[in-house]
Amino acid sequence: MNVSELLVNSVPETGAASNPGNAGAIPRGVMVDIRKALDDIQTPGSFSAIGGLAEHRFADRLGLHVEGVGDIAMPLQEEQARQLIAQCRQAPYGKGSEAPVDTSVRNTWELDASQLEFRSAAWAKTLDHCVEFTAKSLGISSPIVAELYKMLIYEKGAMFKAHTDNTSTEKIPGMFGTLVICLPLPHTGGDLVVRHRGLQKTLQTSVTQPSVLCWYSDVHHEVLPVTSGYRWVLTYNLAISPDLVRPTAALLQPDTGKLQQSLGRWLEHVGTQSEESEKAKRDVPHLYYLLAHEYSEASIALRALKTTDLARLQHDEDDEDEDGPGARHELDHVYETSVSIKKLVDLDGSLLRSALDIDDHDLLDNLISDCVDPLKGVDDRNEEYQGYMGNSGSTATHWYRTAATVLVPRSSTEKFLTRDLDSRGAQSMLRYYAAKCLDPKSAQRQPAEEYMHRLASRAWEPDSRGWSKCSPDVGTVIEVLKAAIASGGYDLFNNVVAWAGTDAVLARTFTLVRNLALAGRLDVSEVKKSMLDSLSKRHVANWSDYLELLCPSEKESSADLDEMAAEIVNQAVKRLEGDLKSGILQENDGFAFMLMIQRRQDYDLFKTCVLPDLEASTSTAPFVLGALQVLDTCTSDSKSFPQAETLEIVKSLSKSVISTMDITKLRTKQTLQAEERRTHGHKTPPTQLAQVIDPATLAELFQISFEHAWDDLLMALSLKIAAQAPSILASEFNFLWIPFLEHLIGFLHSSPTTTTTPPSPRYKQLTLSLLESYLTSSVGREPAPSASLTLPAVHCSSGACSDCPGLNGFLESPDRRTARFQVGKARRTHLQRVLGSLGGMVTLATEQGGRSETLVVTKVGGKSQRHRRATRLEDLDEEGGLRWVIGEEEYERILGMGFLRRGGEVLGAAVTAGVAGVKRSAEEAGMGGY
Ligand SMILES: O=C(O)CCC(=O)C(=O)O
Ligand SMILES: [Fe+2]
Known part of the structure; x- marks a missing residue:
């Protein structure tokens, strides 16, 4: 397996002759010509360079003498630096004696060449060396003259903003560039940034010390502010004989005429491929050309290319008219028995595509290379080795990688970039x-x-x-x-x-x-x-969330956002009637819907457009209950909803919901989902129209009436639940009715009147009806328990003990699993001691909370429905709330479940008995006839 990086480019087209008859591969000759033309492009040099100089070239070998200061000792000492600066003037910006001083553009000290003298013969050699470096780096073959111009000293904060050294009048005839020698003196900052045709380099004089720098006069350059120390340099004007063509960075252009010609022939060939032909439809014309240098995957971009590769690619960039992004790109390719492009980037290095598989043939047909193996000469970068593996032998995997450019005709670029689109x-x-x-x-x-x-x-x-x-x-x-x-x-x-x-x-x-x-x-x-x-394609329940994102309440808004929000609400209102009829609206929708109305603070809209719909659909209890939850809060904290009137609406809506709703139709999300899983995702029609509700919402209906002391409503609701309890679906107890009781008991038990008033018998009745129905439907069918939870009673020596009789009642019960004793420490210790006789038959734990800790006694063993239900009921009584609502006696009766076994009745009979029981109790409680 091989890995290779490739680089590819797009080619501008001029009108190419069309010859539909000639469909086929690119003539080999054309490919060879393009390759040769690309291979032949050599760049003569760069537009700037920096090189290090050896320390020994300085010291006493400089022999520097400065007018007014004397011999300068190397390395330069702080005191002499101060003396030198005292001789300097603030350097002007520009050339000539009239040039202005503007320290926001240029801030440095300067001395003229005439004030300096180099008394050491060795210095001339150093200078020659620097000139040679310049000729080589900038690619100049004619003799170069370097003329000392200034000595500059940059203190902390000194700098020179971006400029070119091209001036309207030449400093010396034939001048083409600048040479700087940075003398050995430590400093930070002060680096030189050079820019040319979108490429930028930093020549770090702060790092390469001492150093020689050079650049063409048309190159933009800037000295960054010195942050510490002194930056001490000599500047030289560079010139060649004024008779010769002046070298500039702009002329660094390679000769690309041949390349243009051969690309033209290729495009002509591409043009002969009929657009209609099958091949043209399938293929995107392109050529791969391997780059000469290696590039790291992260850095590959035009600006990172090394000179020769850069010259080859820049040819195309220069000719490019502004024809759209993606017109030229680099491609980073990975071969893996078949080849893949690892990373395809444009000339700026921005990612276009990655991990793009390409055909072996695609590569071989389009690669312009003179060797058959495109990876010949490419170093393998990685090797993965697996030792002996059974009879499969050992394997070694080699990855090769190379960089390449892709040439793509401009008209095909889009097609090329979106090949094999996933x-x-x-x-x-x-x-x-x-x-x-x-x-x-x-x-x-x-x-x-x-x-x-x-x-x-x-x-x-x-x-x-x-x-x-x-x-x-x-x-x-x-x-x-x-x-x-x-x-x-x-x-x-x-x-x-x-x-x-x-x-x-x-x-x-x-x-x-x-x-x-x-x-x-x-x-x-x-x-x-x-x-x-x-x-509009979404459920109304989601709308209010989106509305909140658009106009978060209490936050800044704008007129047009407000208008849009109003439109969203109006649209929701418009759909309401239809949605209600279709039966798709649930509790969440009601809640979310009303939230939107509340947020708009639009009572009129509510009263005229929403209320009639709500009133007409109270049989869709969940939606109306959801809406009621929000509406109830509007009675106290809304600026635009009139309090008393809103309260009346809440009451009358609650009343009609209570009288019209059929509680046996109420379902929970969990049970519907479980049903869907059982039926493998097939929603049965009633599921779709089911009235889905959360137990808390149902309890809320109770709570609203409770808090407003609407006694008639409380009675009506209690009676309704008690009456319909026996017909509730067995599956709905677990997620709806038992949690509902939890909520109900919770808020009744914790209400401030709890300690003074006993609970109303109607709650007792309601609770008992639900629990009986629960046990009848889930345990009633079960044969008499095989594993009884009965344990032997404990012996208590104290005749006056108030806890042991209760404890023994629990221990001897065949069904009860857990008992809680919220008693003081001494009594807990007594209980723990007497329970010691039971060994591992019970587990003991203490719960924190209340006035003292609670001792929790749990029997080990027992897994029947009966035991599980008993546990659930015990949990329901965690705070003693269930016992408070139904009384100790009923609690024992319900947990004992004796009523389930009355005469060994079958389930149907048990249900009937349950109903009869409810009626009788309701009459006893004085609720008959309601
Ligand atoms: O201080 C340098 O390195 C460059 C100075 C410069 O750009 C100039 O004198 O024109
Ligand atoms: Fe300059």
Whole structure:
């Protein structure tokens, strides 16, 4: 297996002759010519360079003498530095005696060449050495003259802003560049930044010490501020004979005429491929060309290319008209028996695609190389070795990697970049285009938006069956939306919201719209429609969340955001009647819906448009109960809802819900889900129209009436539940009715009146009916318990003990598993001691809470339904609440479950008996006839 990096580019086209008859591979001759033309491009040199100098070239070998200071000792001492500065003047910016001093542009001390003298003969040799370095680095073959110009001293804070050394009048005839010798003196900062044609380098005089630097006069350069020490340099003007053509960085251009010719022939050949031919449809014309140097995967980009590779690629870049992003790219390729592109980047190094498999043939057909093995000469970078593995022998895997450029005709670039498009590829390209749109400096926003639109449609637009090719990744979709807004592409925005607006996308889109609208960077009216359309495909329950994202309550908003929010609410209201009729609305919807109305503070809207619908649909209890929860809070803390009137509405709605709802139809999400799992995902029709409710919501209905002391409603509700309890589905106790009792007992038991007033008999009746029905439906069928939980009673020596009789009742009960004793420490110790006689038959634990700790006694063993139910009831009594509501006696009766076995009745009879029991008790409690 091999790994290789490849680099590839796009080629501008001029009108090529069309010859549809000639379809076939690229003529070998054309490929050889292109390769030769590329191979022949050699760059003569760079536009700037830095080289280190040996310390021994300085010291006494400099022989520097400065007018007014005398001989300068090396290394330079602080005192002489001060003396030197005293002789200097502030360096002006520009040339000549009139040049202005502007310390915000240039801030450094200077001495003229005429004030300096080098008395050591060795110095001339050093200077020659520096000139030689310059000639080689800048690629200059004619003799060079270096003329001392200034000595500069940069103190802490000194700098020279970006400039070129080209001036209208030449400092010396034939001048083409600058040579700087940085003398040995430690400093930090003060590095020289050079820029030419988009490439930037930092020549670090702070690191390479002492050093020689050189650059062409047309190169932009800047001395960064010195942060400590002194930067001490000599500057020289560089010139060649004025008769010769002046070398400049701009002329570093290689000769690319031959390359242009051969590429032209290739494009002509490409043009002969009929657009209609099968081959043309399948293939994207492109050529791979191996680069001369090795590049690290992370750094590969045009600016990182080494001179010769750079010259080869720049040829194409120079000829490129502004024809859109992705017009040229580098490609990083991985071969793996078959080949893959590891990383495809553009000339800036921005990622286009990664891990892109390509055909062996694709590589071999399109590689312009003179050797058959494209990886010949490429070092293998990695080896993976596996030792002896059974009879499969040992294996070694070699990875080879090389960098290459890809040449692609401009008209085929888009096709090339979106070859073999999978979700990951689409994601990567869309992010690339989005970045182009979001870059304010990019001249390519317009074409990028177009590419993005086409690609988004290809990737995300659902087909006629509603399937899209690629799954939308939230982060990518949001980048695309941002880019669409930045480039004013509202069509793109609206389409993407329609195509890829998943719940998560939509949530982030609402936040995005809010932020951009508040920043004044988005016209809300342009995006409103698509966002409302996406909402309309969703359950009303989700709308209020989106609304909250768009206009968080109490937070800053704007007129257009407010308007959009109002429209969302109006649309929800408009749909309400229809949705209620269809029976799809549940408790969450009611809650969320009312939350939206509450947030809008629009009582009129509520009264005229919502209330009639609520009143007409009280049989859809969950929705109305959900809405009631919110409406009830409006009675106390809403500015726009009139208190008394709202309270009346809450009461009358509660009343009609109580009288119309059928509690046997109430279900919970959990049971419906469990049913769906049993039926393997097939929703049975009643499931869809089931009234799904949360036990807490049902308890809330109770609580609202309780808190407002609406006694008639409490009675009606209790009676209704008690009456319908025997018909409740067995499956609904676990998730709905027992948790409901938990809530009910919880708030009754903790209400402030608990200690003074005994619980109303109607709660006792309601609770008993539910518990009897629960046990009848779940335990009633079970044969008499085989594993009894009965344990021997304990012996208590104290005649007056108030705890042991209770303890023994528990121990001797065949069904009870757990008992709790909330008693003081001495009594707990007594209980623990007497229980010692039972050995491992019970476990003891203490619970914190209340006035003293509670001793919890649990029997070991027993797994029947009966035992499990008993445990559940004991849990229900955790705080003593169940016993408080139904009384000790009933508690013992219910836990004993004796009523289930009355005369060995079968289930049906037990149910009847249960109903009869309820009626009798209701009459006794004085609720008859209600
Ligand atoms: O101090 C340097 O290294 C460069 C100075 C410079 O750019 C100039 O004198 O024009
Ligand atoms: Fe300069």
